[in-house]
Amino acid sequence: MIPLHDDNPTEITPYVTLGLIVLCTLVFFAELAAGPGQERMVYSLGLIPSVLFGHRELAPALALVPPVMTLVTSMFLHGGWMHLIGNMLYLWIFGNNVEDAMGHGRFTLFYLLCGLAAAMAQALSHPDSDLPMIGASGAISGVLGAYVLLYPHARVLVMIPIGFLLQTVSLRAVWVLGFWFLMQVLSSALEKGQGGGVAFGAHIGGFVAGLLLVPLFKQRHVRLLQPPHPDDGRDAW
Numbered sequence: 001m002i003p004l005h006d007d008n009p010t011e012i013t014p015y016v017t018l019g020l021i022v023l024c025t026l027v028f029f030a031e032l033a034a035g036p037g038q039e040r041m042v043y044s045l046g047l048i049p050s051v052l053f054g055h056r057e058l059a060p061a062l063a064l065v066p067p068v069m070t071l072v073t074s075m076f077l078h079g080g081w082m083h084l085i086g087n088m089l090y091l092w093i094f095g096n097n098v099e100d101a102m103g104h105g106r107f108t109l110f111y112l113l114c115g116l117a118a119a120m121a122q123a124l125s126h127p128d129s130d131l132p133m134i135g136a137s138g139a140i141s142g143v144l145g146a147y148v149l150l151y152p153h154a155r156v157l158v159m160i161p162i163g164f165l166l167q168t169v170s171l172r173a174v175w176v177l178g179f180w181f182l183m184q185v186l187s188s189a190l191e192k193g194q195g196g197g198v199a200f201g202a203h204i205g206g207f208v209a210g211l212l213l214v215p216l217f218k219q220r221h222v223r224l225l226q227p228p229h230p231d232d233g234r235d236a237w
Contacts, residue, residue, distance in 0.1 A: 001158050001159070001160050001176065001179060001180070002089075002158060002159040002160075003089070003090065003093050003094075003156050003157070003158050003176060004093075004157045004158065004159055004168070005093055005156075005157055006093055006094070006097070006151075006154050006155060006157070006173065007154060007155040007156075007170075008097045008151055008154040008155075008173075010096050010097055010099075010100040011100055012099070012100050012103075012104075014095065014096035014099045014100065015104055016095075016099050016104050016107050016108050016111070017091060017092065017095035017096050017099050017107075020091060020095070020111065020136070021088050021091060021092060023076060024076050024078065024084065024087070024088060024136055025084065025088070027076045027077060027078075028077075028078050028084050031077065031078070040061075040062060041077070042077060042079075042132050042134060043058065043062050043132050044058070044062045044063070044064040044065070045064065045065065045073040045074065045077055045134075046070060046073075046074045046077060046132025046133055046134040047070045047071060047074040047119050047122075047123060047132060047133040047134070048067075048070070048129070048130060048131070048132050048133070049122070049123040049124075049126055049127050049128065049133070050127070050128050050129060050130050051067050051070075051130075052067045052068070052070065052071070052123055053123070053127050054067075055127070055128060056130060071115075071116050071119045071120070072112070072115070072116070074119060074132070074133055074134050074135070075112075075115045075119075075135070075136050075138070075139055076136065077134035077135065078134060078135055078136070079134060079135065083135060087135060087136045087137050087140055088136075090137075090140050090143075090144065091136065091140050091143065093156070094140075094143050094144055094147045095107075095111075095140070095143050097147060097150070097151060097154070098110075098143050098146045098147055098150065098214075101146075101150050101214075101219060101222045102217045102219060102222075103219055106217045106218075107217070109217070110142070110146070110210075110213055110214075110217045111139050111142065111143065112139070113142075113209065113213060114138065114139045114142020114143070114145075114206045114209045114210050114213065115136070115138050115139030115142070115206065117138075117205050117206060117208075117209035118137075118138020118139060118141055118142065118199075118202040118203070118205045118206030118209065119138055119202060119205075120205065121138075121201045121202055121204065121205020121206070121208075122138070122199045122201040122202035122205065124201075125201040126201070133199050133202065135199070135202075137199070137202065137203060137206070138199065138202035138203065138205065138206040139206060140206070141202070141203045141205075141206030141207040141210065142206040142207065142209045142210030142213070143210060144177050144180065144181075144207055144210060145177075145181075145206070145207040145208065145209065145210025145211040145214070146210040146211070146213070146214035146217075146218075147173060147177065147210075148173055148174055148177040148178065148211075149210075149211060149214050149224050149225065150214065150218065150222065150224060150225075150226060151173055151226055152172065152173055152174035152225055152226075153172050153173070153174070153226065153227060153228040154172070155170045155171070155172060155173075156170070156171055156172070156173050156176045157169075157170050158170075158171055158176055181204075181207055184200050184203040184204050184207070185200075185204060187200045188200035188201060188203075188204060
């Protein structure tokens, strides 16, 4: 299920959301420009749980920042084009409305806190892992958690592969994001303690952080669990 866009307009220009997309993209181009040094960049700025918790130490040439700073720097690195595009697509579709509900400053802090919570959730689930964790998906998972509490009835156009065909359908956000979260939980359970691959623990931790933090960061006039738009006469899905 791939989201394409929602029908949820915004009242403000999402400068922070746009800025995060631009920043992540520029950092990714810097990774590509590094050529053979890209792996070194990932190990230097990615979050390595065993290093964060003091079980291991990086070689001096790789220790560009203190281990605790990699909780932040890791959010802006990506492992490939699909990793970047997938994350930025979700951020663009859902981030602008959450920024609209919080305002620019609060949304910035909210995004970073969700990213930190996601990184810690993943690190604590694999504290001895020597593999660097990178990507904005943990912070973006927090945005998804906020969105589902703010706009559960917003319509999201999604693409669903059915065999060799691609079908588009409009679903309510609560179903789209609820299904996404369920898949993260199931995937994490099937991971069987392996430290590599997708950081499902970060996705779960970020989403839960978003659910918990959105009441504190939304503007006072913004309601949680906003009802369907009166003009939306479509089915309950």
